[in-house]
Structures are given as C-alpha cells and as structure tokens.
Amino acid sequence: MSNTPRPKVVIIGGGFGGMAAAKKLRRVDVDVTLVDRRNFHLFQPLLYQVATGALSPANIAAPLRWIFRKQQNCDVVLGEVAGFDLDQKRVRLTDQELPYDILIVAAGSGTSYFGHDDWPALAPGLKTVEDATETRRRIFSAFEAAEREDDPDRRRAWLTFVLVGAGPTGVELAGALCEIARHSLKHDFRRINPAEARVLLIEAGPRVLPAFPEDLSAKAEQSLRRLGVTVRTGVMVTGIDEQGVDVRSGDQDERIEAHTVLWSAGVRAAPLADRLASAAGLEQDRGGRLAVEPDLTLPGRPEVLVIGDMASFKHDGPKPLPGVAPVAIEQGRHAAAQVKRFLRGEPLAPFKYRDPGSIATIGRAAAVAEVGRLRFSGFFAWLMWLFIHVMKITGFRNRLLVLMQWGWSYFTYDRSARLITGEDATDGQ
Amino acid sequence: MSNTPRPKVVIIGGGFGGMAAAKKLRRVDVDVTLVDRRNFHLFQPLLYQVATGALSPANIAAPLRWIFRKQQNCDVVLGEVAGFDLDQKRVRLTDQELPYDILIVAAGSGTSYFGHDDWPALAPGLKTVEDATETRRRIFSAFEAAEREDDPDRRRAWLTFVLVGAGPTGVELAGALCEIARHSLKHDFRRINPAEARVLLIEAGPRVLPAFPEDLSAKAEQSLRRLGVTVRTGVMVTGIDEQGVDVRSGDQDERIEAHTVLWSAGVRAAPLADRLASAAGLEQDRGGRLAVEPDLTLPGRPEVLVIGDMASFKHDGPKPLPGVAPVAIEQGRHAAAQVKRFLRGEPLAPFKYRDPGSIATIGRAAAVAEVGRLRFSGFFAWLMWLFIHVMKITGFRNRLLVLMQWGWSYFTYDRSARLITGEDATDGQ
Missing domain, CATH: 3.50.50.100 (FAD/NAD(P)-binding domain)
Known part of the structure; x- marks a missing residue:
C-alpha cells in the first residue's frame, strides 16, 4: 500500500463530532484533512460560564492544531467551505479545493430566530x-x-x-x-x-x-x-x-x-447544510438538517457521511436524535469506523445510539440528571455534572484552570472574568 | 463634620495611578468618585502575554467595582469624560456632571503614530x-x-x-x-x-x-x-x-x-489631556503631556492634580519621569496625601520619586534589571521580574491563575490561549 496514494478523508468541522472522527482515525492508513473556520475546538456546553464572567474563552477552547499536533495523518486547515462538488468528490474552500475519497460533514448548528432577521x-x-x-x-x-x-x-x-x-x-x-x-x-x-x-x-x-x-x-x-x-x-x-x-x-x-x-x-443546522442539500439534491427538515441513512451516509452517496447537529438521524420512532454533544461524539466515532469498513470494502454498519443520559445544572450546587431509568437531582446531580464537564474539557491545563476557577467561585461567588470588552464598551447597551 | 457635606474627590482613570490614589483615600473623610471608560483595571505590563496567547484578558484585569466593593467612600462610575469646567469645578461626563472639590486626572496614555493616521x-x-x-x-x-x-x-x-x-x-x-x-x-x-x-x-x-x-x-x-x-x-x-x-x-x-x-x-497622553489643557489654557509637551508643578497640581489650579502618563513631571534635570507603572503608583499615593493636606489647609508637599529600578524580560528565563546602582541580567533578573509581576497583579485569584499558567507554559511551551477571535476570524489577515 506504500506506493499508492493513501485514501483521503476530509472532515468539515472541528466540533465534538468532527474532532471525535479525526481522533478515531489516528491509526488508520488514510490522510485526514480537518477543515474548520476557527482555529480552535470550543467546549460549547460551558459557553454560558464565559457569558456570565466565570471563565475566560481560552479556558473552554483548545487550538485544533495543538490537539492534532502529534497525529501525523491529520492536517488541520483553517478555511471556509464555499461549496461541494459531490460528483467530482471535491470540497471547494474559498482559496483551494480539497479532493476526498470519504467526506464527513460535521459543521454543527447555529442560532435560529425563526425568520426574524432583526x-x-x-x-x-x-x-x-x-x-x-x-x-x-x-x-x-x-x-x-x-x-x-x-x-x-x-x-x-x-x-x-x-x-x-x-x-x-x-x-x-x-x-x-x-x-x-x-x-x-x-x-x-x-x-x-x-x-x-x-x-x-x-x-x-x-x-x-x-x-x-x-x-x-x-x-x-x-x-x-x-x-x-x-x-x-x-x-x-x-x-x-x-x-x-x-x-x-x-x-x-x-x-x-x-x-x-x-x-x-432555537437552533438551526449551519448554513453549510443548505449547500450540501442543494449539491446532493436532498431535502432538509425544519431545522435545516439533512436526513441521513441508518449508516450516517447521505442517500445515494455512500462516501459522504453527515453527523452531529447537521444530521437528522431517526433512531426508533419519529423523533430525530437531539443536537447534543454525546450524539455528535458517538456519530463521529461511528463515522471513523465506517471509514475503515469502506476502505476494506465491507458493508457499512448502522449507527446505534446508546443514550448516556442528560444532565443540566441550575445555579450552584443543583442539577437534574437522567441516566437510563435513574433520575437524580440536587447536589449529587451537580457533582455528576461537574465531574463529567471537567473530564470532557480538552487539555489537562484547561481542566485544571477550570476546576480551580470553579472552586474559587464556589466559595467566593467571584466572577472576575466579567470584562466589558468590544467596540462600544462604554455605551451602556 | 458629620452634618456638612463631605469634600468630593473625583479621580479620572482606574489605571495604576488612579487606583493607587483611590485606595490611599480609604480612611480619609471624603467622597471619592472614580471614573473610568472601562469596567476593569488592566495590568498593562502583561498585555504582551495576552497578545501572544499565554494568558487570557481576564487574568490580567480586575473589575474596578470589585476592587472597591468594600471601600464605602469610593463610588465607581463607568463613563466617558466629555470635558472640564475648571472654574465651576465640574467634570462633564457624556450623561452627567460630577462636581468636585479636588480633581485627580490619571487617564493614562495611548499609542502614538506621529501623525500617520493610516x-x-x-x-x-x-x-x-x-x-x-x-x-x-x-x-x-x-x-x-x-x-x-x-x-x-x-x-x-x-x-x-x-x-x-x-x-x-x-x-x-x-x-x-x-x-x-x-x-x-x-x-x-x-x-x-x-x-x-x-x-x-x-x-x-x-x-x-x-x-x-x-x-x-x-x-x-x-x-x-x-x-x-x-x-x-x-x-x-x-x-x-x-x-x-x-x-x-x-x-x-x-x-x-x-x-x-x-x-x-510611541505613546501619547490620552486625548483627555488635550481637553484638560484647553480648559486650563495650558500647553502640552510633544507627547501631549501637561507640565505639572512640583506638587503635581496644574499651574494655577491647586485643586487639580495630574498624575501618571498624562503628567510631565520634571524631577532633576530636563527629562520628565517616564510613563511607567511605578511612577503612576507613587504619584497616585502622593496625590492622595495631597488631598489630606489640602483638606487640613496645609501647604502641599512636592512629589519626590524614588526610582525602584527598571526591569524588562526577554523571552523565557532571561531579563535585565536595574535597581539603584545594581544591575542584573539573566535568570536571576527573570526570577525578580516574575516575582514582581505576580505580586503586583490585582486579586489573589488572578495571581494564582497567572502563576499556574506561567508554570505550565514554562515546562510545556504551551500557548493554548491562542484563539483567533473577532469579526473576520477566517480572513487570514
């Protein structure tokens, strides 16, 4: 295999789904190109702590290049996707084209205002x-x-x-x-x-x-x-x-x-979903998502997988899986496994989601959690929330910093990251 | 004294000078109003570490309200100074007027491009x-x-x-x-x-x-x-x-x-210096600074003190003191002492600067320092630099966070606060 070019896997989006897929391809004999508009992976579940002055943006972000610095088969490209040529198997960026053998689209979602442009x-x-x-x-x-x-x-x-x-x-x-x-x-x-x-x-x-x-x-x-x-x-x-x-x-x-x-x-699939839908001639659901096959591929495009918030995946029943990090991560890992099957010429396997449960925190020291049939609330659920979130943050340094700042804020109520920054910082509004 | 209104001290600027003055007035029987355009004090000497992705902005900033939360005689006002009425002893903000008995102007300096507007x-x-x-x-x-x-x-x-x-x-x-x-x-x-x-x-x-x-x-x-x-x-x-x-x-x-x-x-005194100069009918030097009397007051205005980067203070010899934090801090403290003298009807005392020395760091583990007649360079100077800067950062939490991140970066070279943020984050330039 050493003399033939290695198969190219292009992954669009360095969020939970794309990052999980790229990591899982670490030991696979492919060239991975991870494209993102931003130079960092963002731990979105803690954005509200930045918004309320408890953490700094860098505490919940990790540079994508740093994450993949030692993964030799992964190339990070900072760039914006302008379109798809699915027949030619090419992704068009604003300043270059990326040919692929397998494409994994994981561009996530944005905020939806249901048509109210103001x-x-x-x-x-x-x-x-x-x-x-x-x-x-x-x-x-x-x-x-x-x-x-x-x-x-x-x-x-x-x-x-x-x-x-x-x-x-x-x-x-x-x-x-x-x-x-x-x-x-x-x-x-x-x-x-x-x-x-x-x-x-x-x-x-x-x-x-x-x-x-x-x-x-x-x-x-x-x-x-x-x-x-x-x-x-x-x-x-x-x-x-x-x-x-x-x-x-x-x-x-x-x-x-x-x-x-x-x-x-409201959330809506990233605008890239619209371009992909029109390139593939597919419909989107109300949230802009693309319906994917049970194996996460686009209908009629076995070499294109869509995962995470952009994908409408119907598990059992009519409701698609929710746009949450655990779904994206599991789908990212599954997508990587599909790459291996694809390269071996094996049939792709359907994605099965084992719901790890949901958890949400409400102020300090309170949370609600659902794990399978178990339900927790109060302080214990909050400890669970704390533990899960700290463990999932990328990078030991960030984990330590976040933990330290949380400990500090817990006892002092201090929110000293409350900087008013930006253009009209003295404007009042 | 309890039935007469307390003398009003207005301080403009929450940088090193203004903050030092306000703190020093803690136990003085005056009403202090500290005005700043920003809601935080910024530890400017470490800005280059934010610019190079080693620290987050919040690590070197502290909310002014938080700094003065327990100083009951100090009121922090977030606002922009529009002008001065020195005869009426009033500072005009964009949305209110502040009468003063004593005014301390410490609005610092900005970058100078020597007239090149582009x-x-x-x-x-x-x-x-x-x-x-x-x-x-x-x-x-x-x-x-x-x-x-x-x-x-x-x-x-x-x-x-x-x-x-x-x-x-x-x-x-x-x-x-x-x-x-x-x-x-x-x-x-x-x-x-x-x-x-x-x-x-x-x-x-x-x-x-x-x-x-x-x-x-x-x-x-x-x-x-x-x-x-x-x-x-x-x-x-x-x-x-x-x-x-x-x-x-x-x-x-x-x-x-x-x-x-x-x-x-190049640096130039904040634009506020121009307004103050024209209100007082005074000249500015090439750097926009106002020449102050030996007691830090404006010529002819014993109730107006100008300190820090905005003041041109000639010590001995023709060169004014440099626009550095130690000068601003010492002048801030002196200004507070002048307030006490002013209230007691005592003559104001001339400002004497005891230069604590200069220190600059050059990459990791190297620095040069001058303390009186002593000169240091290399690792020892760098340790001095480290110690001084950590001790001077406002807030124990920030000191701890900065120290931890420095320790981490020292051994790993990690600069994971290197987020590319802002409007055109994918623009290349």
Whole structure:
C-alpha cells in the first residue's frame, strides 16, 4: 500500500463530532484533512460560564492544531467551505479545493430566530465565543446603566433580564444570572441593589427542560424559582425591540420592558447544510438538517457521511436524535469506523445510539440528571455534572484552570472574568 | 463634620495611578468618585502575554467595582469624560456632571503614530485588551496564512514579523514571538516550518531598551539575538502598508515584505489631556503631556492634580519621569496625601520619586534589571521580574491563575490561549 496514494478523508468541522472522527482515525492508513473556520475546538456546553464572567474563552477552547499536533495523518486547515462538488468528490474552500475519497460533514448548528432577521442583533444567541463575550458585555453593562439611571421605570428595564428558551442553556444562564445579581455584585454598587434584578425565563412549551422527563422538569423549575427566577411557560415571544419584548400567553398579549434579552430558543443546522442539500439534491427538515441513512451516509452517496447537529438521524420512532454533544461524539466515532469498513470494502454498519443520559445544572450546587431509568437531582446531580464537564474539557491545563476557577467561585461567588470588552464598551447597551 | 457635606474627590482613570490614589483615600473623610471608560483595571505590563496567547484578558484585569466593593467612600462610575469646567469645578461626563472639590486626572496614555493616521489599522499598538486580542489574531492568523500559501515569497512575507520600537513592550513581544515560532508551534503545521519565521525588532534609536543603562541594553540585545530576533537599531520606519514596511537607515532606503507589523514605538497622553489643557489654557509637551508643578497640581489650579502618563513631571534635570507603572503608583499615593493636606489647609508637599529600578524580560528565563546602582541580567533578573509581576497583579485569584499558567507554559511551551477571535476570524489577515 506504500506506493499508492493513501485514501483521503476530509472532515468539515472541528466540533465534538468532527474532532471525535479525526481522533478515531489516528491509526488508520488514510490522510485526514480537518477543515474548520476557527482555529480552535470550543467546549460549547460551558459557553454560558464565559457569558456570565466565570471563565475566560481560552479556558473552554483548545487550538485544533495543538490537539492534532502529534497525529501525523491529520492536517488541520483553517478555511471556509464555499461549496461541494459531490460528483467530482471535491470540497471547494474559498482559496483551494480539497479532493476526498470519504467526506464527513460535521459543521454543527447555529442560532435560529425563526425568520426574524432583526432579532439576532437585539437578542444574541450563545453558540460562539463572540456570542459569549457579547452576552457578557450586555449583562454587565446593564447593571452599569441601571446604576447611572435615575428614572425608576428605566432603571427597572435595565435590571430586567429576559431569557427566551428554557432548554439547558436558558436554564443555566438563568441560574448564573441570579447568582450574579444576588451574590457576585452584592457589594459593588452604591445606588442600585443588584438583587432587585428580575430574571425571566420564557418558554413557549409547557415546561422547562422539555427534553427531560416531566418530574425532572418540575424539579428544575422548583430550583429555578428558589433561586429567584421568574419562570413563564406557555409564553411565546412575538416581538423584540431595544426597549423590551412582546409576549403572548394563550390569547393574552403582554409587554415586558427589558434592555437585555438573550436568546436560546432555537437552533438551526449551519448554513453549510443548505449547500450540501442543494449539491446532493436532498431535502432538509425544519431545522435545516439533512436526513441521513441508518449508516450516517447521505442517500445515494455512500462516501459522504453527515453527523452531529447537521444530521437528522431517526433512531426508533419519529423523533430525530437531539443536537447534543454525546450524539455528535458517538456519530463521529461511528463515522471513523465506517471509514475503515469502506476502505476494506465491507458493508457499512448502522449507527446505534446508546443514550448516556442528560444532565443540566441550575445555579450552584443543583442539577437534574437522567441516566437510563435513574433520575437524580440536587447536589449529587451537580457533582455528576461537574465531574463529567471537567473530564470532557480538552487539555489537562484547561481542566485544571477550570476546576480551580470553579472552586474559587464556589466559595467566593467571584466572577472576575466579567470584562466589558468590544467596540462600544462604554455605551451602556 | 458629620452634618456638612463631605469634600468630593473625583479621580479620572482606574489605571495604576488612579487606583493607587483611590485606595490611599480609604480612611480619609471624603467622597471619592472614580471614573473610568472601562469596567476593569488592566495590568498593562502583561498585555504582551495576552497578545501572544499565554494568558487570557481576564487574568490580567480586575473589575474596578470589585476592587472597591468594600471601600464605602469610593463610588465607581463607568463613563466617558466629555470635558472640564475648571472654574465651576465640574467634570462633564457624556450623561452627567460630577462636581468636585479636588480633581485627580490619571487617564493614562495611548499609542502614538506621529501623525500617520493610516498606521493604526496596519500596525496595532498594545495598550488595551482589544489591542491584545487583535495582535493575537494577527500573529496566529499569519502562521495559518503561511501554511495555506504556496508561493515562497508570499509565504515568507506571512512569516515575517516586524516589531517597531524596542522599548520593554517590543523586546518582550520579540522574545515571545520567537518562542512561539520555535517551540509552541513546533509540531502544529504540516507544510511550513514555523521556526523559519523572522522576527525583526526595529528601533530608531541607537540601542534596544533606550531607558536602560547601556550595558543592560547590550545584554538584552545579546539575549534577543540568541533567541533568533533580528535586531535593527538606528532604523526608522518611513512607510507601512498591507504588504510590508519601508525603512530608512542613514540614507539607505529598504523595503521589508511583512504582513504582520506591530507598533510599540510611541505613546501619547490620552486625548483627555488635550481637553484638560484647553480648559486650563495650558500647553502640552510633544507627547501631549501637561507640565505639572512640583506638587503635581496644574499651574494655577491647586485643586487639580495630574498624575501618571498624562503628567510631565520634571524631577532633576530636563527629562520628565517616564510613563511607567511605578511612577503612576507613587504619584497616585502622593496625590492622595495631597488631598489630606489640602483638606487640613496645609501647604502641599512636592512629589519626590524614588526610582525602584527598571526591569524588562526577554523571552523565557532571561531579563535585565536595574535597581539603584545594581544591575542584573539573566535568570536571576527573570526570577525578580516574575516575582514582581505576580505580586503586583490585582486579586489573589488572578495571581494564582497567572502563576499556574506561567508554570505550565514554562515546562510545556504551551500557548493554548491562542484563539483567533473577532469579526473576520477566517480572513487570514
């Protein structure tokens, strides 16, 4: 085999799925090219801790080149995919073309605003490092603006935080925001009392953490209320502007004055999914995802695998697997195994997902978790959450730094990574 | 005194000088208002470590409110100064007015490009967190662009780093850049050899570290050359564009092709100095600084003190004190002492500066230091540098985090805070 060129595997996306696939190909006799727009892998589940000033972006990111520095068969390319030529088996980047024998597409997902093009600027999502530092800027600028404001109504609007969407991210943000208002900023202001801040968690569905079992949702809601979060389920956001949000509950319209609105109500497959769909002549589902075969390949393209948040994989039943890290990682590993089968000329194997369970944290020292039939909540679930997240962070240095900062914050409520940075840092908004 | 309103001290700027003054007024019976555009104090001497991916911005910053949370007589105001009404004793912010009995102006300095208005965009300085993340983006994007470039000349231009100005910042950046090229990125690329990067340190004066004694300058230059830095003294930059720099040495013109140019050749007092000068009807020196009386007050305004980088203070001889942290800190403390004298109706005392010495580091484990008549270089000086800087960082948490990350980097050369972030993160430039 040494004289024939080695098969080329191109992986698009260095998130959980793409990284897992590339790592798993370490000892396989192929040339792996990992393409990403960013030079780092990001541990997205902890972005909310950057957004709330507990961690720095670099603590939850690891340079992709560093991750693969010793994997000689893996070449990292920093680049943007412009399109696909599936018949010629080529990926077009903006400045080069990459031929492949096998293509693994794992470009993840972004925030969806359901067609409201003006909402992203009004209510940032939480998918990128820039989202997190922008959210951080808004949160801490709001307290500053409230301190400068004499009018009680306007002050109240600055101290009102509306979180749209009560999935894990919304719940985690809500808990952290209450902790900031009640503890971290306790002694910091002279005119306002930060503890008067209102944190509203708005969810269109009937309960928080809709992906969790009902009893855990109830527990989470209880914990949130205990922290001081105002939980509003069955409430739809119908409008957002710079002064607040319009919501509807049943046939009741309501206006909430709030300068800080954060969005975690919808995700959509990365725009690359649209290009891949049109190149392959395939349909996408409502979330922009591509339906994949049981073996993770695209219909009619056995050499193209789609994994993670971009793939709509129906396991048993009509609901596709959720867009979470464990699914992406397992699919990434499976994709790597498929590469081996493909090269040996063996038939590909269907992907089987063994759900490791779900876990979400609610403020300090509380969490809810579901592992198989077991359900946990409270402090023990929180310890589980802590352990899982620390172990999964890439790089020993980051694990140590995160653990140290968490330990420190736990006892001091200190959130000293709360820098207001960016262009108009003194703007108030 | 309890029924009369307490005297108001307004301090502009939460850098080394302003922070020192405010802290020193802790037990004085005055109302202190500390105004800053940013919500944090920044430990500027370590900005180059953020720019080179060794530390995160939050590691060298501390929220001003947090610093003063327990100092009840100190109110922190996040705001931008729009002007001064010195006769009415008022500072105008963009959204409010602050009356004062005593005003301490300590707004620091920014980067000076000597009138070249297009240079800031081409060659960022290193004064703010945004400068540092932008520099970091450029440095690591350049290696990425080189990896994608096939043309050897263009590749060479991507791997050429021109640092303009051989003061402590330029010297520190040069050392760190060589370490990155030779060690941190050693295994990261497949096409380029990062060690081929050229680091040019350009200085218009006759030697590096012009503020140090000649023998230490020579030692520093030796260390820099050993690290692989190309030191060019007596060389003036005459032009900068996106492809490189034009320089002149004697009457020899030369062109250096380089995509990354970093500027630390000039500082200028913050623009606020201009407003203060025009309000007070005073002249500024070439660096925009205001000449202050021996007691740090503005001529004719005994209730207005100017300290730190904005002040031109002539000690003995014609040269004003340099714009370094120790001067600002000592002047801040002296300003606080003046406040006490002012309130007691005592005459103000002249400021006396006891130079604690200078220290600059050159890459890992080397530094030069001057303490009184003693001069150190090499490893011992570096340990001194390390100790001083760690001790001076605000906040125990940050001290611990910085020390840990330094320890880690020292043994592993790891620079995993090397995130390419910001708007056009995939742009190459």
